[in-house]
Amino acid sequence: MPAVDPQEHTGDAVGRRVVRCRLCGRPLTGAGSRRAGLGPSCDAKLHPAPPAIRTRRHEVEQDPLPGA
Template structure:
């Protein structure tokens, strides 16, 4: 029993294309190069890193007098 060879088929054929990378949050396969690099899909990345507030939403009009000479 200890010296018997194992009946395991080893696939020695090379894999075609890049290895599959899965999203660390939801487990879906990643296809984009940025997603593969970060390990997160675009939806999951947006959940973890929401976009900052838009500066245009913080602007407001100010009532002011006209400049003299205009």
């Protein structure tokens, strides 16, 4: 992983220090990514989305219980 130069700045924002992804070393631009220290693709690798939860229910035809 490349060394981080504390004096290195991005060209798009004056005075803003470059924050690099802790996993791949690419410069981070989004505020959430800079706070977390991970880019969106690396964050998805470490924290995959949970499986979709089935929320829809459906009625099932049933025979009446005996004696009811």
